[in-house]
Structures are given as C-alpha cells and as structure tokens.
Amino acid sequence: MSSSVLTFLGAAESVTGSKFLIDTGASRTLVDAGLYQGLAELRRRNWDPFPVPAGGIGAVVVSHAHLDHCGFLPRLVKEGFDGPIICSPDTAELVAIVLRDSAHLQEEDARQANVGGYTKHHPALPLYDLEDVERTLPLLVPTEFGTTVDLAPDARVRLRPAGHILGSSTVLVESAGSRTLFSGDLGRGEHPILRAPDDPPAADTIVVESTYGDRRHPDRDPDLLASVLRRTISRGGTVLVPAFAVDRTELVLLELHRLMSEGTVPRVPVYLDSPMALRALAVYREALDSGSAQLRPDLDRVRAALHAMQVQAVPDAAGSMRLNRPDHPCIVVSASGMATGGRVVHHLAHQLPDPRNSVVFTGYQAVGTRGRQLLDGVRQLKMYGRYVPVRAEIVDVPHFSVHADADEVVAWLARAPEAPQVAYVVHGEPSASHALATRIRDDLGWCTVVPRLGERVRLD
Template identity: 65%
Template sequence: MTSPTLTFLGAAGTVTGSRFRFRGDGGGFLVDAGLYQGPAELRRRNWDADDGGAADLAAVVVSHAHLDHCGYLPRLVRDGFAGRIVCTPETAELVAIVLRDSAHLQEEDARLANEHGFSKHRPALPLYDDEDVEATLRLLDPVGYDEPTALVAGATVTLRPAGHILGSSTVLLEVDDQRVVLSGDLGRPHHPLLRPPAPVPAAGTVVVESTYGDRTHARRRPEVLAAALRRTLGRGGSVLVPAFAVDRTELVLVELRRLVATGQVPRVPVYVDSPMALATLEVYRRCIAEGSPQLRPEAHELLDALDELHVRTVTDAEGSIRLNRPGSPCIVVSASGMASGGRVVHHLAEQLPDPRNCVVLTGYQAIGTRGRQLLDGARQVKIHGRYVPVRAEVVDDSDFSVHADADELLAWLATAPEPPRTVYVVHGEAHGSAELAARIDAELGWPAVVPQLGEVVRLD
C-alpha cells in the first residue's frame, strides 16, 4: 500500500482556481475544478493548467457552484474526463446554470475579440463551448448531505453544510484510512438565508480557505447602502449593483426590500438583469417553498422582496441594452459580481462616465478584475478594448460578504474534536493565507502551512 497524496493544483497563493488532486491505492480524483479569474497571468493558467490527467481521473467532488470551484469542469471533459461529478442536488442545479452561462460568455467574448481585434490570439477561442457543458452535466451525480459515497476503491466522501451558498458543502474524505476535511468556501454564522456551517469532524488533515484570512468583517453598516441610494437617486442618477448571480443577488434584494419597507430609501424601479441570476432565483424560490433544511425560517423574506419591490426581470438583450442608459433613476442588479464579464460590463461602459450614477460593490473583488480596479480608485477602466473614464461614485459595501472572516474561520476550526496533524491554508491572496496560518499556529497550536502551486504532500 502506498501513501495517499494531495496535490495543490489551484487556489495556492491566489483566491481563484480551486483544484485539489488526491491519489490513493484505488486511483485519483479531484475536489473542485475551478476557473482562475483576475489578472491575465492567472487566466492563462486555465489554458495550460495541470488537470491531473483528465482521462485518468475517476471522479470530481464539487463543493459548490461558484465559477472558481466548478468552472473548469467542461475543460476537463473536453480533455477526456468521463467520471462522476459528485455534489449536492442544489449544487447540481446551480452548476448547470453557471456552466451554461460561462460557455455563453466565453463564446461571446471570443466573438467580440475577433470582430474588434482586441485579443492577441488569432483567432480568439473559448476555453470550452456549449457541447462541452452539456457533456459535463450528464456526469453530475447528486448526493445528499451526510451520505457517505464511494469515489474509488478505498475512498469515500461525505458532504456537510458549509453555509456559503445554497447547496454548498464542506468535504470529508476518507482515503486509505486517512481522513481529510476541506472547507470549500466557508459561510458566516449569521447568513441571512442559510443555516451556519457544520462543525469540523475529526481528521488528520484540514484544508481551509483564507479569502479573508487577514481581516475581520466590520459590524454591519446598513446605512452605507441606504445613504448611497439616497444620494444617487436624489441627484437623478441610477445605481448599478454588480452582484454574483448565485446567492449575492438574493441577499441584495432582501436588503433593498428592508430599506424600502422602512422608508430609508425611496421606491424606484428595481431590475434584475442577469439570466443566470433569474434562473438561480427560481432554484431558491423552490427550495424555500419546499422548506429545505439548509435554509433559515427567515428565508421567506426573499419571496417577500420579489413581491414587494415589484422586481422587474430582464431576459432579452434588447431590454438589457435599454438599461445601459435607463433615462430615469432606478436600481439595476446585474452579474458578474467582480465586473469581469456578463451584462454588467456593458452597463459599466455606459454608466461610469456619468457622475450622477453610483456603482455599489457587494463582494470580494479579486486582484486584476474590474471590480478590484474600481475598489482601488481607478480613474479609468478598460472595457472591450477601450478605456472608460470613472466619474460615477463607487461604494464598497462589505455587509453582503458570505465568506467567513479570519475570526470566524478560526472559530470553525476550533470546533474540531481533536487537533489535526496539519492544516493547509489555501484560496487566499499571499498575505491573507500567511496571516491565517500564523494565527492557527499561535492561537490553536496546530501546524499550519501555506502550500505552493503544484506541491505534493503525503496524508499519512
């Protein structure tokens, strides 16, 4: 019997591109297969990344349906992967929405690049297409929480609630008698819609994310959004909210409903301009109606928000184009959350030059994305090959984060019934990962390591 191993194929030294390869006597499999996002040097890894020998992999476990955790799956399939993709039923539904949208955006970006010549590649090509996505979806194998599931001989997986987005999971692996826990993206204890993450089970190895490993979230400040809305609408401008289609759009709508209902902001038209967000809303709506156990009782407030705000849904391209210049004050919620693609990019191109308008950033903005550039005070951003001046107000509202902060990550780790041999800190920028590793060592007394990309470690 050989020692089982773990190889860090992604999310090492960066927040995106989660991909972890395990090998035991029974064969190899991945936990997560995410896209790199952000700077060009990271995105290039999507084209030349080590996929662990796609055709030789028996399975992929997907922790949740965000693109940086599932967006590489169709490329694996294109490269020969034909095994099972294990995830929760809700994740399977959301993965279908996310991947179809991803293929569409990649094909559209390639088309625009070829038409306008702003790519260095001749011709520009998508990483994968619709056919690759449909082949991928046929491999999805949904399993419920707390149901041990065989992956390969000698290896099982058990998914447990992570409280990050609907269907999100922490991952417990048992590989050749070694137990490994991966946090995936860990949610916060007080998510408005979801119940908190399950405690850490006993394991010799823990792999923990560190998106906010070097900071703690400020106390909730609902007045930040309320004041931004009042200022913008008062000067005749419109508010653009780049929001992740999965989970973030839902939280924004719940908060908008509260602000309008309490009279803190005036009632104006509210648009959701993202086919992916609208499809996701339907999954949430159904799970709320069915009383999904991962949802808090307060989750019904999402349905109240849709009704009371009279949310206007935009499905067609013509309707979206009209929102580039709305003509009268309104609130537009559109994907993507980091302004790296999707309809929100077209809205930004038209609305950023107008000082009456406002852009409200509602989540983590990875280095190299337009959202991060706006957050850092850029006076112009490049969109579709042209630089656009930033004259609109830009507001950062951290209240919507659904990533555990450093204190919450440590508190979750401390629920483990016994100390692990090693904690590997991943899915964070270099400083955040290093800071969290230092705190794990100092406060919990556990060995904590920030692994290098491509590093291989033994699990015994």
C-alpha cells in the first residue's frame, strides 16, 4: 500500500495563507488555498512559484470562505489547476462573493499604485483578476455536511460543521489508508447564529488551528461597545468599525440593532459601506429563512432582527466617499476587518486625524496589518503612500471573536474518540502555536508538533 505525505505549504507559524497538501503518490489533494495577509514578507509569498505543479493537484477542499483559506484559488487556476473544489453549499456562495471582491481590490490597488507612483514594480500587477475568478467559480462543488466524496481512487473527504462562519467545515481526508482531520477555523459555543463545532471524528493525524492558542477570551463586557458609541456620538464624531464582510458584519449589525432598540445608545444612522458585506448579508438572511443543520435552533429573534435592522446600504463609490467626513454623528461599518484594503482604508485616512472620531476593532488583527498597528498604539499610519496622524480613539472589542480560544480548542480535541498519532498545530503566530502545542501535550498527553513551512511528514 502506498503511503501519504502531508506538506505544510502555508499557515505554519503564521496565521494566514492556509495550504496543506496530501500526496499519496497516486493523487494530490490540497486542503485550503488561502492568501497570506499582514506583513510584507508574508504577502510576498503569494507571488512565489507554487511548490508543486498546479495542474498536478487532483482536487482542492476549502474549509470556509475567509480570504486566508480560499483567496489563492484563482491564482492556482491561473497556474493550471482545473480540478474540483469541494466545499459546503454556503461556502460556495460566499467564496464567489469573496473572490470577486478580492480580484476587484487587487486590480484597484495595482491601478492606484501605478497612478500614484508608490510601487517598486513597473507596472504593478494584480495577483489575479476577475477573469481568473470567473474561471475558478465553475470548479466549486457544493457538498452537504456528512457526505463522503471520492477525490481519487485512494482519497476521499467528508465535511462537518465547524461553527466559525456560515458554511465553515472541519475536513476529514482519508488517503491511502490514513485519516487526517483538519480543524479549519474552529468556532465557539457562543455564536448567536451557528451551533458549536461538531465533535472531532476519529483520525490518525489532526491539524489544528491556534489563532488564540496562547490566550483565553476575556469575559464579555456588556458596556464596552455601548460606552464608546455614546462617547463618540456625544463628541459629534463618527464610529468606524472595520469588520470582516463575512459573518463579523452580521454579528456587529445584530449588536447595534439590540443596543439601539433597548435605548442603551442613541439612535444614529448606521451605514454598511461594503458591497461584499451587503451580498454576504443577503446570503445569511437566506440561510436563516431556509434553515440549516449548522444553525442554532429557535432563531426567530435573530431572523427578525436581521430583517428589521435599520441599515443604510452604500453600494456606490460616490456614497462611500461622502462618508469620509460625515456632517452628523453616525456609525460606519466597512471592510476589510484588518484594514488591509477596501473602502475602510480611505475612511481611516480621513477620519484618524479627528479626535472626535473612534475606530472600533471587532476581530483578530494579524501582525503587519493596519489594524494591528492601530491596536499597538501607532501615532501615525501609512496609507496610499503617505502618513496620517492618529488622533481618533482606538478601541478593541474582543467579544465578537468567532475563533475558539485555547481552552475551547483543547476541549474540542479532548472530545475525539481516540488520540491521534500526532497533532500538528498551525494557523497561529509562533508564540500562540507553541503555547497551544505545549498545552495539548500537557493536558491530553498527545504527541504534538508545530511544523515548519514546507515541512513534509508521513501520515502512515
């Protein structure tokens, strides 16, 4: 019998760029095809030649629709991949939205760099364009949770709900007699829409994320968001909320609706300034209306709130520009969540210098992103080739996180029906990955490793 080899092509001692290749000698399966984000040295990896011929990969399995797990797909297709892309039905819908937006942003960033002259490349080019995306989307194969899909004569896959965002999955690949479980991004039991992740199935090898591997989420502060909203509104300022367009936007809007409905904060206009977030919101509303096994029961209140909330959509660029300096207190929810691109960047450029304003972060900020720099206290921030002073109030509201923390990851692993031969800890900054690996060894007694980028390991 042939043996499988697992190669860590991304998210090894870093949070982004998830790519894991299983090679049996007779077939190749790639689990996740994510973009690197954050530090320039990481983003440059997106341009590196792919370590194996893209055309030699038989299938790709995508755990969920966040860019650091699916954003490399069009580049892979551009380099010759033409096989099936297995994912859940909701992930397929959201991936189409995310990839089209990604291509648009890359094309626009290249255009602005060429016009503004702040590029080392002549000309600056996008990693991929909309044409590459449109060649990618027909390859998506929507697959229901619990369904076994044959990828090759010696490889098959099964998805289970991961509770992170709509459609998110854990991935079990059976290849050449070995069973490898990928956690993808694990959710929490506190998501207001999604059920907690399904318990892990039996596996010989587990590849687990460690985004929050060195910490525990703080207890929820019920007044943290409300207090910054009240302060900013009383100053006559704007509250800018950089939010991930998929899932985080929905959770932020639900909380704003609740706070205003209860009278906890004054009613002011709430603008949703992200075409991608508007399309994702429609997918969430549709999923809530149709029902799904991944959703919590008794969602009537959430369903009603998502339909009833008073949100002013900003679909066009001209309307977005008008929000750079609003003439009235308001809340602007815009993408991207780490302020790496999109409309939120020009809002930051105009609003950071004004001390009346505030910027509220609601999710993980990777090293090297503008969001991380702001949370770390920088006094000036570079955008569009120039620096702007940071005088606005910067606030972190961590309770929106939909990543399992260290306690929750270990508890999930402990529910596995049997111990794996090895657990590999990925998708975390080095300190987080190593801390979680130590915790798993100490608490569960498992053989646990933090792999290096490009490392190859046998699975039999």
